[in-house]
Amino acid sequence: MNESMPESIVIIGAGATGFTAAKTLREKGFTGTVTLIGDEHAQPYRRPAVSKELLAGTKTIEQVLLGALADEIDFRHGDTVVSISADEVVLDSGDRVPFDALLLATGSRARQLDHLDGAPVFTLRTASDIEPLHAEIRRTGSLLVIGSGLIGCEAAAVARELGAEATILSADMPLSRIVPPAISELYLNLHAEKGVAIHTGVTVAAVEKLPDGTVRAIAEDGRSWEAGTVLVAVGSVANAELAVASGIETRAGIVIDAQMRTSSSNIYAAGDVAEVPNTILGGTYRSEHWNGAIDQGAAAARSMLGIGTDGLDVVDGLDVPWGWSNQYGVNLQFAGWTGSDDDYVVRGSIADRRFTAFALRGDKLVGAVGIGRPKDIRAVRALVADERPVDRALLADDNVDLTAVTVPLSGVRE
Ligand SMILES: Cc1cc2nc3c(=O)[nH]c(=O)nc-3n(C[C@H](O)[C@H](O)[C@H](O)COP(=O)(O)OP(=O)(O)OC[C@H]3O[C@@H](n4cnc5c(N)ncnc54)[C@H](O)[C@@H]3O)c2cc1C
Known part of the structure; x- marks a missing residue:
């Protein structure tokens, strides 16, 4: 470990990135103070299960927890960091926690449509989103999903497995952000085979609640679809506001260098919130996948301690990203x-x-x-x-x- 090693480290966000960073700090022998702050009430859990086993009800949150925290981590859950400076974070509870090094692992949140006009729609991201959505799919017997990315497609599949009617409305072909047209076609057919009414080339212009309690989605071209429950699954937005407010450089996410450092030298970022340099193709990217969160959380911890892998650059352990659905x-x-x-x-x-x-x-x-x-x-x-x-x-x-x-x-x- 290097001479400028911090004595106190604060991690904001207790998802896969923050959890892995805290664990790695202890595994690498860091004996200083580690404070992990997460605004969710649940213990850290496997977020990919949210749109799969947890929504389907085939697993409970206890079955998808990430495991025990490393020793002597000061874990503040159910509290939100409301501001950061160069050496302190301020929590919603009023507590202030000083740090030598800070990791922003605040992840992302579900993107909302801006023309909903108060219509009763769901998004799906956290453990607390699951129960209300599951209950509503069961109660109304139908789910209309806006968006055909990974989460929208998975939720529609779960709805069918729960015996509900499912509709997907999407401007693009399924999963088109990450797969070639032939595989989008495969997913279009797979959903159709399973009884999902899947409509592409549809841009939803409005969503409204009808007097009987059902919800209607209206497309730009005037077509409309009704369902008991509506899920908006149109991507995610990085939770980068703390960085923006403190003058740290951001684009779609928080910009970091190959050492996971932001434009403020003792503040690091990793996981869904980070805009990571792409050392192979050039440019930057936001990983937005589970494996990237784990890799980057570990890399940020090593970087904060000044430890490389095998004596090489600190981030040489950052693998080519991968994900699954x-x-x-x-x-x-x-x-x-x-x-x-x-x-x-x-x-x-x-x-x-x-x-x-x-x-x-x-x-x-x-x-x-x-x-x-x-x-x-x-x-x-x-x-x-x-x-x-x-x-x-x-x-x-x-x-x-x-x-x-x-x-x-x-x-x-x-
Ligand atoms: C429904 C769903 C299904 C997915 N399925 C897959 C999959 O099958 N395969 C795959 O590879 N990836 C999947 N992903 C993506 C993967 O789960 C994420 O990339 C990963 O969880 C990101 O981890 P993270 O820790 O960086 O961010 P997050 O998991 O978003 O965690 C960040 C945490 O920080 C908290 N936070 C934010 N701001 C503050 C604050 N100011 N104070 C305190 N706490 C704060 C947030 O509430 C959150 O708990 C899925 C994601 C979702 C939402």
């Missing part, structure tokens, strides 16, 4: 940086729902999405990090091991 028991995995506009090479069969689609920019592998082939996704993370050119024909050939698809660097493509 589970709908109707179909497990989609994705790694790297994929989008609907990338060029894809497919191994396996999309029709059989057992494939890996590799995303390429030129001859560079930048990510992959797949179903039923988790080993491929693990290999892709290593290949993307490796940054060597890949051979498209070898990538597509299922008989070729994924460790053998790179093109030798020596003189082949200069």
